[in-house]
Amino acid sequence: MTSAALRLVTDQEIETFWRDGVVCLRGIVDPSLLHAMVAPIEALLDTKELADMSAMGDAMAASGLDVQRGDVPSKGRGRFFAGVDHWLEHAEFREFACNSPLPETAGRIMRSQWVRLWEDSVLTKEPGTIERTAWHQDMSYFHVEGTKVCTMWCPLDSVTSDSGAVKFVVGSHLWPELYQPNLFVSSMAIPGTTGSQAPDIDTMAQRGDCEVVAFDTEPGDVTIHHARTVHGAGPNTTTRNRRAISLRYCGDDATYLTRPGSALKANHHHVVDGQPLHNDDCPLVWKRD
């Protein structure tokens, strides 16, 4: 796999990340790196290793629960699939998360001395997917605390707002609150978790009480957001696929913190609150020279 990014991150990009909680790194990796992940993602879909979030949304809606979705398109409905920790079982995903230029890029953006992998996620919205991704902060799902924790969202397709580009609330990584994690296709909080209910970002944005940004991206562009940045995504109303891999990385001040209500990962055997992340759970994927 390519070992170097196409370019170094700039000081301005680093400053934007820390000021806004998100920055879009244009043309940071070779698009061939992303094109090479299309077949492994299609294989996950074939082997049914990804959760059908649309089916989950349907089941929730049938029970009368609030599900965030748009109108069913006349050309047929697509499905939202999501999965996590593919790096553990599949060499292509391990290479992508651990041995690509992405860990170094994350480390430089986070101003970290080293980077550990927390998890990878696959998030695909087929053409005509009606489910939105509810507003959330990634940190609420992680048994981790620290200022240097981030997600890199790496699109495999041309992505626009109408195909489900991720939307970010500018500066929300500095908000004091960590909100309860939700069920992703619904703003309903996961039972048993702690924190307050995330605010209604759409209403806040309409009133001008917060600023929301989204980026049209091509394969090779990567958005990187802080784990406390509030973000979500719309439906895919286009005829294009919207496939992405998210990589969640931790930097040098990250320590374990168990958060009530969310299960620990089965591969994490060394979770001790307040202690640094253990190499067996969260492999070291980059170190500054």
Ligand SMILES: O=C(O)CCC(=O)C(=O)O
């Ligand atoms: O791809 C999406 O719809 C949501 C992505 C997201 O929330 C994430 O990667 O943290």
